[in-house]
Amino acid sequence: MVMSTKKTGRESAAPGAAVGDSPIARLCVKHGLKMTGQRRVIARVLSEAEDHPDVEELYRRASELDSRISVATVYRTVRLLEEKGILERRDFGGGRARYEASENGHHYHLIDIDSGNVIEFENDELVGLLARIAAELGFDLMSHRAELFGRRTTSGKKKDAPPGAGGENDSSPGRA
Amino acid sequence: MVMSTKKTGRESAAPGAAVGDSPIARLCVKHGLKMTGQRRVIARVLSEAEDHPDVEELYRRASELDSRISVATVYRTVRLLEEKGILERRDFGGGRARYEASENGHHYHLIDIDSGNVIEFENDELVGLLARIAAELGFDLMSHRAELFGRRTTSGKKKDAPPGAGGENDSSPGRA
DNA sequence: ATATCTGCAAAAAGTTTGCTCTACG
DNA sequence: CGTAGAGCAAACTTTTTGCAGATAT
Numbered sequence: 001m002v003m004s005t006k007k008t009g010r011e012s013a014a015p016g017a018a019v020g021d022s023p024i025a026r027l028c029v030k031h032g033l034k035m036t037g038q039r040r041v042i043a044r045v046l047s048e049a050e051d052h053p054d055v056e057e058l059y060r061r062a063s064e065l066d067s068r069i070s071v072a073t074v075y076r077t078v079r080l081l082e083e084k085g086i087l088e089r090r091d092f093g094g095g096r097a098r099y100e101a102s103e104n105g106h107h108y109h110l111i112d113i114d115s116g117n118v119i120e121f122e123n124d125e126l127v128g129l130l131a132r133i134a135a136e137l138g139f140d141l142m143s144h145r146a147e148l149f150g151r152r153t154t155s156g157k158k159k160d161a162p163p164g165a166g167g168e169n170d171s172s173p174g175r176a
Numbered sequence: 177m178v179m180s181t182k183k184t185g186r187e188s189a190a191p192g193a194a195v196g197d198s199p200i201a202r203l204c205v206k207h208g209l210k211m212t213g214q215r216r217v218i219a220r221v222l223s224e225a226e227d228h229p230d231v232e233e234l235y236r237r238a239s240e241l242d243s244r245i246s247v248a249t250v251y252r253t254v255r256l257l258e259e260k261g262i263l264e265r266r267d268f269g270g271g272r273a274r275y276e277a278s279e280n281g282h283h284y285h286l287i288d289i290d291s292g293n294v295i296e297f298e299n300d301e302l303v304g305l306l307a308r309i310a311a312e313l314g315f316d317l318m319s320h321r322a323e324l325f326g327r328r329t330t331s332g333k334k335k336d337a338p339p340g341a342g343g344e345n346d347s348s349p350g351r352a
Numbered sequence: 353a354t355a356t357c358t359g360c361a362a363a364a365a366g367t368t369t370g371c372t373c374t375a376c377g
Numbered sequence: 378c379g380t381a382g383a384g385c386a387a388a389c390t391t392t393t394t395g396c397a398g399a400t401a402t
Contacts, residue, residue, distance in 0.1 A: 033356090033357095034355090034356055034357065034400080034401050034402070035401075035402095036356090036357060036358075036399095036400070036401070037400090038357085038358070039357080039358095054391095055391080055392080056391090068358090068359090069358090069359095070358070070359050070360070071392090072358075072359065072360075072361095072392090072393080072394085073357080073358060073359075075391090075392060075393070076357080076358085076393090079392090079393090089269070091267040091269065095366090095367085095390075095391070096390090096391065096392095097391090097392090108309075110309075110310060110313055110315060112315070113318055119313060121309065121313065123309055125305060126305060126306075126309065129301060129302060129305060130302075130322070130324055133286075133297065133299055133302070133324065134286060134324050134326045135329070137286055137295055137297065137326075138328060138329055139286060139288070139324070139326030139327060139328055139329060140326055140327050140328075140329055141324055141325075141326050142289055142325050142326055142327055143325045144322065144323060144324045144325060145322070145323050146306065146320065146321070146322040146323075147320060147321050147322075148306055148309065148310050148315070148317055148320045149317075149318050149319045149320060150310045150313075150315030150316055150317050150318055151315060151316050151318055152314060152315055152316075153311070153314055153315060153316055209381090209382095210375085210376050210377070210380090210381055210382065211376075211377095212374095212375075212376065212381090212382060212383075213375095214382085214383070215382080215383095230366095231366080231367080232366090244383090244384090245383085245384095246383070246384050246385070247367090248367090248368080248369085248383075248384070248385075248386095249382080249383055249384075251366090251367060251368070252368090252382080252383085253382095255367095255368090271365070271366070271391090271392080272365085272366065272367095273366085273367090353402100354400105354401105354402095355400105355401100355402095356399105356400085356401080356402095357398105357399080357400075357401085358397105358398085358399070358400090359396105359397095359398090359399095360395105360396095360397100361394100361395095361396100362393105362394085362395085363392105363393080363394075363395095364391100364392080364393065364394085365390100365391085365392080365393090366389100366390085366391085366392100367388105367389080367390080367391100368387105368388080368389070368390090369386100369387085369388075369389090370385105370386095370387085370388095371384100371385095371386100372383100372384090372385095373382105373383085373384085374381105374382080374383070374384095375380100375381095375382080375383095376379105376380090376381080376382085377378100377379100377380095377381100
């Protein structure tokens with residue numbers, strides 16, 4: 001098992017994309033999408049996001065970088081990227097869809113039911129098992145999610161708890 | 177892996193509840209809720225549901241039994257029962273919330289992303305793995321959920337397809 | 353050149369709510 | 378009886394869309 005480390009940096013340039021483009025912008029190019037100014041900004045915001053922003057939040061962040069962007073465009077972009085498999089839509093309740101880059105790798109959430117902290121983790125064994133289950137039911141697994149709700153073990157038998165890897169503390173709480 | 181078998185039957189009567197009441201109606205009484213005619217009907221519809229109806233579908237089914245029911249009441253009831261822990265709200269994409277009785281026991285969902293159909297399954301191996309993961313992170317697993325989003329395998333290489341056990345055929349298709 | 357994309361504003365779609373009247377306990 | 382609940386319609390929230398003008402390739 002591996003605790004997630006989100007990558008925000010950029011790799012080498014790709015043909016057809018401007019050199020400063022974000023990873024997601026390059027994916028857009030690869031998928032044959034036109035790279036408008038707005039789209040480039042939204043792609044960058046998405047690439048740099050370390051949380052799970054909803055459309056409103058994406059709009060806010062994108063607007064800071066370039067005010068000539070409308071919500072409708074964010075909605076359209078996010079939908080387009082989801083269809084291309086570049087983005088994944090998440091539903092943590094609260095009525096609005098939230099997004100994260102597929103390239104961030106699949107990770108899961110363990111929620112500490114006492115503190116509310118969210119711990120992200122990856123687990124290849126889990127991916128494999130879920131894919132196998134889907135296959136047994138006659139499906140190709142396109143995406144999936146798993147959320148664990150747990151309580152710290154009282155005994156100090158904890159095996160693995162990387163210090164800074166814990167609570168992500170996303171912005172939007174449920175509609176309490 | 178075991179396909180689920182929902183229980184729809186009724187147990188013995190409870191004090192304070194009318195004899196013909198559905199299991200969920202009895203839970204309502206137990207929680208101190210007034211049992212109006214409408215609520216009783218909605219409770220019954222929920223108790224008898226073997227799928228994951230959204231509000232519109234609940235409204236349709238309830239209206240068939242008693243036409244004096246409004247959508248607003250369905251919304252209110254469903255929300256109330258969720259707060260009481262009697263119902264669980266599910267988000268399978270497609271924009272609408274869907275509900276199922278908590279008493280139906282633990283199972284997982286595989287959503288056909290093309291049709292919106294939901295297949296339920298149980299899997300002990302999955303439970304074990306998730307518990308182990310939680311333990312490795314220093315937690316006792318209190319509850320969890322897993323949802324798979326898949327697409328029917330094009331090739332006929334399906335391994336395991338119990339003829340009548342599969343497609344539950346929930347009503348709402350994704351927003352295709 | 354031209355198909356794609358954007359902004360704007362209007363419209364959908366889903367859900368909540370204020371108010372008044374009804375009816376459960 | 379008193380208060381939770383129901384109906385109705387209007388309000389809200391989130392997301393989609395039609396159209397005219399802009400722009401990347």
